Amino acid sequence: MNDLTVGSIRKHIIQFAIPVLVTNMIQLVYILINRIWAGKILGNDAIAVVTIASVIIYAMFSFSIGLSIGVSTITGQYFGAKKMARVKRTVGTAFLLTTILAIIMTVVIQILNKPILELLQTPQSIMATTQSYMNWISYGFIFLFLQLLITFLFRSIGNTKYPLIASTISMVVNAALDPFLMLGIGPFPKMGVDGAALGFVTANFVAFAIGLYLLKKHGKVLDISWKRFFKIDPPMIKAILKIGAPTGFQNVIISLGLTIGQFFIDKSGTDAVAAYGAVSMVANIVLYYSWSISAAISAITAQNIGAEKIKRAVKALRQGYALMFYFTLIVVLISMIKPEWLLVLFLKENGNQAFEIGKIGLRSVSVSYLFMIMLISYDSFYNGAGDTMAAMMITMITLFGTWVIRIPMMWYLDKFYGVEGIWLALGLSNIVSGVVSFFYFRSGRWKNKSVMRQKN
Numbered sequence: 001m002n003d004l005t006v007g008s009i010r011k012h013i014i015q016f017a018i019p020v021l022v023t024n025m026i027q028l029v030y031i032l033i034n035r036i037w038a039g040k041i042l043g044n045d046a047i048a049v050v051t052i053a054s055v056i057i058y059a060m061f062s063f064s065i066g067l068s069i070g071v072s073t074i075t076g077q078y079f080g081a082k083k084m085a086r087v088k089r090t091v092g093t094a095f096l097l098t099t100i101l102a103i104i105m106t107v108v109i110q111i112l113n114k115p116i117l118e119l120l121q122t123p124q125s126i127m128a129t130t131q132s133y134m135n136w137i138s139y140g141f142i143f144l145f146l147q148l149l150i151t152f153l154f155r156s157i158g159n160t161k162y163p164l165i166a167s168t169i170s171m172v173v174n175a176a177l178d179p180f181l182m183l184g185i186g187p188f189p190k191m192g193v194d195g196a197a198l199g200f201v202t203a204n205f206v207a208f209a210i211g212l213y214l215l216k217k218h219g220k221v222l223d224i225s226w227k228r229f230f231k232i233d234p235p236m237i238k239a240i241l242k243i244g245a246p247t248g249f250q251n252v253i254i255s256l257g258l259t260i261g262q263f264f265i266d267k268s269g270t271d272a273v274a275a276y277g278a279v280s281m282v283a284n285i286v287l288y289y290s291w292s293i294s295a296a297i298s299a300i301t302a303q304n305i306g307a308e309k310i311k312r313a314v315k316a317l318r319q320g321y322a323l324m325f326y327f328t329l330i331v332v333l334i335s336m337i338k339p340e341w342l343l344v345l346f347l348k349e350n351g352n353q354a355f356e357i358g359k360i361g362l363r364s365v366s367v368s369y370l371f372m373i374m375l376i377s378y379d380s381f382y383n384g385a386g387d388t389m390a391a392m393m394i395t396m397i398t399l400f401g402t403w404v405i406r407i408p409m410m411w412y413l414d415k416f417y418g419v420e421g422i423w424l425a426l427g428l429s430n431i432v433s434g435v436v437s438f439f440y441f442r443s444g445r446w447k448n449k450s451v452m453r454q455k456n
Contacts, residue, residue, distance in 0.1 A: 002016075002157065002158025002159060003158065004016075004080070004158050004299060004303040004304065005080050005304050005307040005309055009300065009315055009316050009319050010319050012158075012296065012300055012316075013293065013297070013316065013319060013320055013323065014323075016155075016158065016160055016296035016299060017160075017292040017293050017295065018160075018292070019160035019163070019164045020160050020163075020292040020295045020296070021288065021292035023160070023163050023164045023167050024288050024291060024292060025288065026164075026167045026168055026171050029171060045125070045126050045129070046129075046192070046193045049126050049129050049193050050133070050193065052117070052122055052126075052130055053133050053137060056109075056113075056117075056134065057134075057137060059252050060105050060108075060109075060141070061144065061145075061148075062248065062251030062252050063101075063248035063251065063252055064098070064101060064102075064105075064145045064149075064248070065148065065247070065248065066244045066245060066247035066248025066249065066250065066251055067097065067098065067101060067149075067241075067244040067245070068094075068098075068148050068149045068151070068152040069152065069243070069244055069247050069298070069383050070240045070241065070243035070245070070247065071090060071091075071094040071149060071152060071156075071240055071244065072152040072153060072155055072156035072298070072299070072302065073156075073243050073302050073383055073384055073385075074090050074239055074240060074243065075087055075090050075091065075094075075153060075156040075157070075302075076157070076298075076299055076301075076303050076306065076384065077302045077303070077305055077306030077386060078090060079156060079157050079221065079302075079303055079306065080302065080303030080305065080307040080309075081306040081307055081308075082307075084221050087221050087222065089233065089236060090240075091153060091222050093233045093236040093237055093240065094149055094153070094240060095149070096232070097237055097241075098145050098146055098149045099142060099146070101145060102141040102142040102146070103142065105138070105145075106138045106141045106142070109134055109135065109137075109138035109141075110135060110138060113131050113134045113135065113138075114127075117130055117134075129192075129193060133193055133194060133197050136194050136197035136198055137197045137200060137201065139201055140200065140201030140204050140205065143204040143205045143207070144204045146208050147170075147204060147207040147208040147211050150163070150166075150208070150211035150212065151163040151166075151167075154211075154215075154222070155295055155298075156299055156302060156303075157221060157222065158299060158303070160295075162211070162214045165210065165214070166206075166210040166211045167207060169206060169207070169210060170203040170206045170207035171203065173203045173206050174199050174202070174203035177198075177199035177202055177203070178196050178199040181194075181195030181198050181199050182195035182196060243383070243386055247383060271354040271357055272354070272357055274347060274354035274358075275347070275354045275355075275357035275358035275361055276361070278345075278346035278347045278354070278358045279358055279361040279362055279423075281345070281346050282331065282335065282342050282343075282346075282362060282366075283365075283369065285331065286327070286328050286369050286372070286373065287372075287376075289324070289327055289328075290324045290327075290328070290372075290373045290376050291376065293323050293324050293377075294320070294324075294376050294377055294379070294380035295380070296320060297316055297317055297320040297380045297381055298381070298383050299384065300312075300313065300316040300320075301313045301316055301317065301381050301383075301384025302383075302384040302385075302386070304316065305384065305385050305386070313381075313384070313385070317377060317378075317381045320377060321373070321374070324373040324376070324377060325370065325373065328369050328370055328373050329370065331366065331369065332366045332367055332370060335362040335366035336362075336366060339358070339359045339362040339363060339366075340355070342362065343358045343359065343362065360423065361423045364423035364424060364427060365423050365427040365430075367427065368426070368430035368434075369430070370434075371434025372430040372433075372434060373434075374434035374438055375430075375433045375434045375437045378437040378440070378441050381441070
């Protein structure tokens with residue numbers, strides 16, 4: 001346990017963020033492992049199966065992230081207020097709610113996977129294989145969702161080391177199992193791409209089991225008991241959904257918007273697709289760094305709002321945003337002055353048209369990263385404060401920025417300016433979202449949204 005209501009805020013942010021950043025990178029590798037093994041061992045059809053299935057998995061996983069954020073906000077505020085009995089009450093309800101969500105999502109995939117895949121225009125040549133892969137993945141939803149919940153619970157009390165341990169071990173298990181299950185090496189059956197799915201499910205089970213063990217052995221405050229697990233607590237369920245559901249829907253909106261946005265890029269040819277991929281990787285550098293800082297902002301905010309230390313919570317936001325800003329500013333300056341320094345990490349330079357398109361793209365969109373991190377930092381602060389109105393506001397901002405600005409502008413500007421118009425649409429949507437989130441913060445409406453201020 002780590003009391004974030006006392007001590008150096010900057011030190012807390014850095015100590016909290018580093019394990020989160022490493023965990024985020026491990027989880028990224030975790031996702032890529034199936035694609036790497038599938039592509040190297042089984043070929044293009046297998047990588048297509050994994051890629052298509054990942055779109056659906058991410059959309060469902062995104063809602064679970066929102067739910068876990070709602071839980072961590074409530075847990076963090078009660079922990080900051082030293083109300084440990086209510087922390088345990090929250091944990092028990094969260095496990096029950098997450099289990100129900102995982103079962104529902106599993107049933108949805110089992111029943112509707114074919115209509116969903118047809119909607120995504122999955123080629124008939126890989127339809128049956130993709131259905132089978134999706135079915136295998138869905139069996140592991142309960143482990144995937146619960147290990148994510150455990151990660152956020154530990155973060156809510158300032159512990160980021162235990163999730164790092166679980167993620168590292170599970171990634172090694174996944175990487176080791178995949179080739180054995182795909183090719184049928186030794187006692188293992190030959191499962192093809194389904195082997196990658198089973199490896200993923202097994203690795204998530206390992207992460208869940210380790211997390212549950214650490215929760216019971218070292219969590220104390222977060223310890224889960226069967227008595228609390230089976231106890232239905234409507235007021236607590238309502239509180240969790242009130243905070244978590246808007247963030248979950250926001251994540252789903254983003255994932256769907258990115259999928260549709262990819263359609264416009266694909267129309268511009270392979271060079272544009274390659275350039276977009278490289279520019280996206282530069283954006284990911286900023287995103288993964290910023291998400292680690294935002295996790296610290298959310299945890300510190302939750303505990304300090306619960307302890308009625310609002311000024312300290314605001315100070316954490318400002319210091320966290322400063323750490324994001326200076327890092328992002330360096331990336332932006334390099335992107336504007338010497339974009340080739342970043343693009344050479346992902347693209348071949350000499351005589352490559354994609355490289356030239358990427359340079360234009362980075363210069364067009366990189367400035368908007370400064371507004372993108374504004375949205376990320378304020379969003380994490382509102383989540384920590386338990387401001388459901390702000391969460392809904394951010395969801396509407398995301399909806400507006402993605403579906404009203406980004407996608408229509410991509411369609412319109414693509415007609416006249418080609419891929420350069422797409423870059424402009426991406427940048428403008430980031431700017432609008434960041435500016436609106438800033439003005440909501442200035443309004444101060446979030447100050448009275450603490451769970452502690454509401455009827456328990």
